[in-house]
Amino acid sequence: MQYNGALAGVKVLDLTRVLAGPFATMMLADMGAEVIKIEVPGSGDDSRQFGPFINGESSYYMNLNRNKKGVTLNLKGRGKEIFLEMVKKADIVVENYRPGTMEKLGLGYEELKKVNPKIVYGAVSGFGHYGPYKDRAGYDIIGQAMSGLMSTTGWPGGEPTRTGTAMSDILAGLSVAIGLLAALRHRDVTGYGQKVDVSLVDATVASMEIINQIYLVEGRLPQRIGNRYESTYPYDSFKANDGSLVIGAANDKLWQKLCVIMGQPELGEKAEFDTNWKRVQRHEEVKVLVEAWTITKPVKEIVDALLAVGIPAAPINNIEQVVNDPHIAGAREMFVEVDHPKAGKMKITGSHIKLSDTKPCIKTPAPLLGQHNEEVYKDFLGLSADEIAAMKKDGLL
């Protein structure tokens, strides 16, 4: 199937499993690339076994693999030759195996380059393809722990805390997509492909912005400081009478406005709190003062009042609120319905990269295991029906 999209015509062979790699190729597919997901015959992507399930189909898998075509192929033996034939016709190959796995199969980047010097090769792994820890397995929690992210998430006196989503996987998926598209442009200009090596740990370290600089410049070890921020106050969470909200009154003018709304304009002039730096130093006192006001009212009333006068504020939404929000779910279409042949109509997460002329969209549900074997091996690779039947018989598909 061909459809318009910013990446229409870009052919991607996708060997990735579970999350980081599939998230990257999902974005490419949402933007119109032809992504052919190649799965192990019989079982397929491990995440096909991850719940929650609808009619036995994994919604974990269905969310991350929409818009892709699915084929099966045993990469050993004759399957290896078939894969190399596909590489000749592709623009991009992506995998997230443990480093060395593709080389053991005889399908490392150096081999693929021999059959197609234009190929762009993306690899996502826990620690990257070189360096002393390259052979270590890299789950998301390993990335969050090694990078320092957990050490700075959480509460004073409390434990290091994992971010509630597989953030290292997501960061690595986004980052390899950037590398692939940059390498693709370089390929379009020069005629030469290259390898993009992104690790969960590196991608998470890169996300640490000022946190790394605090240590590098001041030698001060960044601590867990709950929901506040190092450099401005009030910029924190506050309890309301029916939940919590955040307020980002990041400068003196916003602080004065906040005091007026709180019915204490004199507080805004008080010398103890009249500069941002003083408020940062006295953040515990400021929190008590603001929370004494917020705790008496519902979240919605407070947020509406603050937004009305231009003070940045937001409810701390739970997932039910996010999924039903008129802006997020409505106007921004962040949850979209797809009709899956087995699971039926279901909602998955929409594309967050809004392109004005080639709007990313979800055209097809995730493939059943091997659903596009005939189509891809015939149309993409030019094999005859007999040859495909023989491959099936030989257990290659």
Next chain:
Amino acid sequence: MQYNGALAGVKVLDLTRVLAGPFATMMLADMGAEVIKIEVPGSGDDSRQFGPFINGESSYYMNLNRNKKGVTLNLKGRGKEIFLEMVKKADIVVENYRPGTMEKLGLGYEELKKVNPKIVYGAVSGFGHYGPYKDRAGYDIIGQAMSGLMSTTGWPGGEPTRTGTAMSDILAGLSVAIGLLAALRHRDVTGYGQKVDVSLVDATVASMEIINQIYLVEGRLPQRIGNRYESTYPYDSFKANDGSLVIGAANDKLWQKLCVIMGQPELGEKAEFDTNWKRVQRHEEVKVLVEAWTITKPVKEIVDALLAVGIPAAPINNIEQVVNDPHIAGAREMFVEVDHPKAGKMKITGSHIKLSDTKPCIKTPAPLLGQHNEEVYKDFLGLSADEIAAMKKDGLL
């Protein structure tokens, strides 16, 4: 200055400030794009005022703006015409103003398109350029709160928790870079640019992977569950006698191996814990059993022992450990030295997107305010020395 890189020859006009936008253009610059950062005369990017400082220079700014050229320009009056002349010669424009700001200046995408239909326009904002909340300010904490990320980060019975880095900004920065590069390819193929609209809230919602699906499919509200994971156990943090570590023994075989290392091979056979699902259900008991072992030993000894038999494990590094790690800081070059004319030699965070042939690198330190005015207005725009002097005199630069 021209140097090789995957994006050599790509010209970016960068109007972004603080974090999300500058992080995106930093990645483009690291990969060889010519990024011209346009700052407000006199004060420049707000983040020039953010610590920590070295000889009065902001390391926050210096980290995110390396490899960019810096000019000043007042976008009002004649400055607007000058900017439009630059747009004619550019490939990409990026901004992270509040939606509507560029339109008020007469420099919205629709205007830029008129002078250069090939221009690719990237906008990063809190809530995006359409939808009922588009006019709300969007700091990072607002993105983390609105998206549901905070509601699922933290501990049972505890408060919603902000991730310890400005993660919504980072996710939006990565995402707009992907959109820009996809739109650039579409432009290269079709001759037409377009607008890329990425919001902090959307980008964070997109990062929620299985969390959204749990609610959408099961109607179950995902909770804060500390460091463990919904679908596998043991996959959690554990206390050692000198810190904490994470273990990801995500299947039965790894669980059995772990029990052997713990000196309790019989535990691996015990019927109460012999499937992953049973261990997830009894995660509190399993944690007690594993922690009774880890608490007696130092982190390094445990991690080394687990890795030696192939059980995924890692220390929960603090930033000092990250910055001095032989893999992260050594082989992967995630902290690199740069020589800044005022701050001197300093370390900043390296590029995490490792391209094999066009290695991203840090060639030049972040610009001083207006440092490249002469060079850019002469070489890029073709203005004479007299014209540039007149612009200075008129307060345009």
